[in-house]
Amino acid sequence: MTTTAPTGRRERRKRETRDRILTAAVDLIVERGYEATTYDLIAEHADLGRQTVFNHFPRKDDLVCAWVQDRRDRLDTLTAEKTAADGPPLRRLRAVFEAMADFDDRERAVARELYAAGVLVRGFLPGAPPPPALGALLALARDAGELDADLDPVPAAEILFDTYIGTLQRWLESDGAFPLARALNAKAALVVRGFAASAAPEGP
Structure with missing residues (x-):
């Protein structure tokens, strides 16, 4: 009982500091670009010491990975x-x-x-695991006869x-030149139409 509360507070403060650093980094990346965003600028923008930023994110790529993971969680x-x-x-x-298209639209600038900087790799490449609920939704559609x-x-x-x-x-490469939601739903409809086919394919 004597250690739970202090430990909980420490973890909460650690998380708050991490989020503060990440928010500052994202703001600067949007404003100045990835290459121009330095640890000194992040520390100044977050109003923290440079070493504190290093302690939470030893490599600059760690900031990208953290943003991608947070985004995947959301x-x-x-x-x-x-x-x-x-x-x-x-x-x-x-x-x-x-909803996914709206989510991406709101974060298009940083993404x-x-x-463009070639660092958006983890969780956004073909082969990344899909959200678990997506498979559950397809199972429901199958069981409902759809x-x-x-x-x-x-x-x-x-x-x-x-x-x-x-x-x-493709949408990021075009800098949002086409409506993402419309493109996603059009392609999803084509794929789902194949999922609904009654005949199984013959061979590989």
Whole structure:
């Protein structure tokens, strides 16, 4: 009992400092670019010592990885919320992609800069694991008779998520030149149409 509260406070302060550093870094990356964002600038912007920034993020790439992981966590939560909503599963799937597009639109500036700098790699490449709720939603659609009864939701979710990742990369490369939500839903509809086919493919 004597150590739980102090330990909890220390962990909370550590998390708050980490978030403060990350927020400062993201602000500077959007304003100045990734290459021009230095540890000195981050420390000044966060109103912290330079060593404190190093203690939390020993390498500059660690800042990118932390931003990507935080983003993945929020994306997983968002997908789970949409999956748990009411309505037919495939209608909810459309809502998931629309929400993901809105999420990306709000963070386009920092994602575009990190992508252009060649450091936006972890969690945003084909082969990255899809949000767990995406497979659950496809399983619901299968069980509701909206998709083929033999559909395996695990590879199906991976295909859909790889479609999302590829479309997101093209969107970032074009600097948002096309409506992301419309493109995502159009491609998802094509993929889902294949998932709903009654005939299995013949051979590889």
